[in-house]
Amino acid sequence: MRAWLFPGQGSQHRDMGSELFDRFPDLAETAGQIIGVPVRDLCRDVHGEYLGQTRYVQPAVFVVSALAARAASADGPPPDVVAGHSLGEFAALHVAGSLDFETALRLVVRRGEVMDRVSGGGMAALLGLPLEWVERTLAGLPDLELANHNLPDQFVVGGTAESVRAVVEAVRRHGTGRCVPLAVSVPAHTRFMASAAEEFGRLLREVRFTAPRIPVISNVTARPHDLDALADLLRDHVVRPVRWWDTLCHLSRSGVTEVTEVGPGEVLTRMWVRAADRLPRPTPPPASVPPPRAAPVPPAPTRPVPVPPRRGATTGSTVLQAEYDIRYPCLVGALGHGVTSPALLRRLGGAGLFGFLGTDGLGSAEVAAALGQLRDLPRYGAAWPTSGVDDRAVAQLYLSHDVRAVQVDGARRTVPPQVVRYRFTDGDRRVLVLTDDMATAVGFLRPADPHLVGALVAAGDLDAAAARRATTTPVATDVAVRRDALDLVPALARHRDRVAPTVRVGVAGVGSPAAVAAAFALGADFVVVTTLAQCTPEAATSDEAKDLLAGLDVTEVRDAPDPELFALGVRSRVAGRGTLYAARAEQLYRLYLRHDRLEDIPAADRAGVERVQFGRSLDEVWAEVAAPTVDDRHRMALVFGAYCRAATAAAVRGDRRRILDFRIPCGTDMGTFNRLTVDGPLADWRRRHVDLVVEELMAGAPGTN
Template sequence: MLTYIFPGQGSQFKGMGSNLFDTFRDFTAMADDVLGYSIKQLCTEDPHSQLNQTQFTQPALFVVNAFTYLNQIRETGKKPDFVAGHSLGEYNALFAAGVFDFETGLRLVKKRGELMALVTGGGMAAVVGLRKEQVAKMLEANGLDGIDVANHNTPSQIVISGRSAEIEKAISIFEAAAGVKMAALLKVSGAFHSRYMSEVQKEFERYLASFHFHPLSIPVISNVEARPYENEKLRATLAKQISSPVRWMDSVRYLFKQGEMQFEEIGPGRVLTGMVHKIMQEADSHEEVETTLESVSTASSQTAGDAKFVYPTVTAPSLGSSEFKKDYNLKYAYLAGGMYRGIASQEMVVKLAKSGLMGFLGTGGMSMQQVEENILYIQSQVSPGQAYGVNLVHNWKNPERDNSLIELLLQMNVQHLEAAAFLNVPSSLVRFRAKSLFRDASGEVIARNKIIAKVSRPEVAEAFLSPAPDLILQALVEEHLITRQEAELARELPMADDICVEADSAGHTDSGVAYTLMPAMLRLRDDMMAKYRYEKKVRIGAAGGIGTPEAALAAFMLGADFILTGSINQCTVEAGTSDKVKDLLQQMNVQDTDYAPAGDMFEMGSKVQVLRKGVFFPARANKLYEIYRRYNSLGDIDSSTSEQIQSKYFKRSFEQIYDELKVHYPNEIDKAEQNPKHKMAMIFKWYFGYSSRLALSGSAESTVDYQIHCGPALGAFNQWVKGTELENWRNRHVDEIGERLMTSTAELINRKFASLLLPAEGKILTPV
């Protein structure tokens, strides 16, 4: 069975719920109307330092808890068997049980917070290390009969409540007592959950009388009775909660006894999770707490006595941005990137789409006819709602190819574009973006055509985080490629819906490191969001180096809204490369890659990562670039080096290659005839196309010249799956890799969480 537990005051922090307010916009607007201020601003920015003031804290936590619950139900489709909340959190439990709707719950919490904030002259303190009976005896022995036990969190975590002077005296007494680990004053204005709240209870009970409550649809464990609420006593119990102790420990123990139970904390923080563990760990041997708590996943467990406690599990569907998954209709916040020349094949894209994932067709190096045929195949195989996309690698020397591809995508109604290797925003991308724009009934600008920009430099990210350049928009309007209305709408949106930060991958990454790039990009995104006041959040994803659960975990912990994999997918059944390449890739380890010049950006010296083990390509490619830098023409190269290149590298003469280039690139020949260095670059770049063709075809002509773009992530993946059925690439399917990586990441997070979440006593929930 499953119990959802909702935290109360003390779990709040600035930034909580930041990914939820845009998801539940109608409820957010309703909350603003009820409260008279922006709940999103309070929770995420707290500009007036009000978040820790009771009258503001309680509505804020109720809203964030409620949104977290609604999001959990939407993602999992699974309702709990029981619900419980710690003091204020009990209102969320009642909301989950259908006792009242969101607006009613918020009005109740708002009133409750306002009434409690008016109470002054009292105080509360946490005592850690003693049992409830020991605390009571010490209070009695020292004549502190004006103090009540307000909160019984765990066997050794007690909160007391009373007049300020008596609370201060009690703290000094407990601090000197043996066995006390901590005695600390809590930052509250009154003696909450004590006899001193009786007048507030009466006032609140009168307020409750005007509301209609529905019967419970799920059992709610009451703080007052540590037993399920009764329908006929809803108002009385809810009012009494204000002045009664919070019997959290007894509530958890009651749930233990109902059978096999999993606890999941719904809301900010994990304070209640630690308390549940502590209650289990400190269970008295004579108490019958023999229930084995089991999780639906394989997350690790901790034992206490005869019982086993498994921490609430993170699930694969819960990782990353929920809005990202909703926008693309995806099962997971997971993408498979487009690898050039159809290595990210039509079969790969279809396989992913049918599994609720999304991949991008690798169009780099493909003819327009091949691209069209591939898209037609994909569209014939996927069902409505299944996501797919196309990759566009910028051709900086031939922008007309980009324009032709965009024209084709618009004609074929392809709506998801992965834009790679761009240094700025060209008119082709602006046209693709603008042609999809319209304003819905609520006035929001909607983009059907979505761009995911892969970047590794902040200045490029800034270009995609900005609206389309005015000059380009004006030119497109004058050329009748977009309308004036589309141009106006384009000024309200960023160029990209999502930014994918690419580091340490096979692509154009500038040798970027994720640990430095991700924080910088996240801050840049936030700055640009504030600068342009975009309504919708631009998501930041991570790519490069992701081939194991540990790497995916690191990406999500760095703040990634989604992850994108590449190298690990080209060693699969669906990858559009040769079996010989896959055999080589299956044997590689993390140290078996090197950087080599990128064929499409050879003259600029841009680098890509390629396989080194078993091939000579990276050494030969780097030598060609050094020769190009050193000499101004082929005639300047010494005869020994020239002979080596032609006989060992190219296996044909410079003249033979040049004759071939005249046929395929007639527009560049005039420039080559006038500029010997450009002629040398053309001939040297021929080798990059030649080495790619060798690899893709699996040619036996010269295996050592295979050019295989690959990052070390595949080496890590090979080590991860070693000894399993996935060790052999013939058993690797791209959708199963995505599924296994995401589920294993969730399991790893749970294990890490369980090992790190010790029942520390430093965090105390304020019981209000």
């Protein structure tokens, strides 16, 4: 495959394009009229008055690139895919047919003008330094952001002039790598360009784009542009980092072996050559995956579809399928803050599948309202909240709404009494436990403790018949081991066979048909889809979070402090690309380890976290937390945990002002699924309807067809 790459601002040089203006005089004349300066004079820049100003540089580079593409099209074969670095994306869209020459140039002229009006700030290139060091350094410099990720050890940062000077000094102290201030006056691709992005966005809403004839890779998502999102992504491009390394990886995985830089300079060609040894190999279509389904994706059924009996299957539990009334031995797990929403559960239910409502982070009124929306749905469950709730009230709410299955997080370690009440009241209900701890799993495989059951009977929560079942029947009906702890599956299955043969053992966090097959090969009865569900149109999280997730690779997951278990040092996995949450939360945890009280934190450190993580004083944060506290360390944990919870909420609502703080729970299954679907109809999350995600996973697994 051939790719054409279009350079951006910084590739300009005097006398660029002179031979092209003679070859395409009509277009050169049109360009001069739109820009207000003859392009030959603009690019000669005899007096040095043009090529140092953003408002002139951007249209000059675009014109030279667009004309160079016309020449290349006339002289040789067309490309299979195109991509542009920053400004170069407009030339790529023009070549792909999304924008005609005049419209594209007018957009570039206005883009240059609105960006040029942003005063102050600067940018610097960081060379020979790893991403982890860059993220840690940016976490301590709140007025500096990642603007370009060009190669694994080549970055551009942007922010205030003071912060640029600070990063230069930080690199000097580090002793390795280089930091080179750039000759620009605006911090492009950072939040400091928000006013320019807003103004440019208003103009983009008036433009009529055409669907690209060939794939155009977006700098924001590192995936092919989709017509419906084109205007939004070009607006966001002004304030979002250029993901060029991800773009190169996408091209390589797609089978690109030949690149041609179209426009002034050879910077992008040199990057491709330098990256060659580190780029991923082309991703062959998995043999077990059926041919991609043709777009458009059909809508979900409006009513539950009949569930056919499953015959001839060699893997998975048909008993589980019958009890949950589902087509596959696959459940969709809950994601907090209502991300696994009523709309998502309806889509699943209508397709003969089963999911759990995400309730963590929601108030009781919000949970009740969501359950009210699901009252007529024949198959769905709900998560049992992990903390900060009244278990008795939860049990009462779920029983009153006749919720027939709950998902319990193994972080609770011990069996909550009210889960026992729920499980055995009004006939047996289903309890799915997700855990990575053998002791926790074993605890849920046993019947409830007789003393606990006695207390429930005394309180009027269980009658005699329910109490007898509770003391003779396992609390859990299903236990799923998270994929990180796959080694537990055979041992847990053997233990189950001895003490609780009716309980099914599963694996949670699958991201490909191969992972499903591996789970069944280890002895699992079922699988659970987890973080994949949040990157679907039905998930109640922000488009910004979904864009980030859809571009994630398997290596771009980090362990970071967990909001609810901050004081214990418990980590949970989060998206590690496009957000600095992991580094910023880790900084708070290290302060928590080093100090006994908020008042003991050195003034400089305290001022830094107040500015970067919180945007206000720690005293103000504590006043908002307003929770009962045991001691000063507990108070500190509550305050720092508030940052983690706010970061989760910011990602769910898509707060662009806090995009670098986004906390997005995520496992390697997301990157695995992205690789699986990179060239198919599900590459775009807007087409990843949750039932189709399940179909994609289960269609290639043995015994599930």
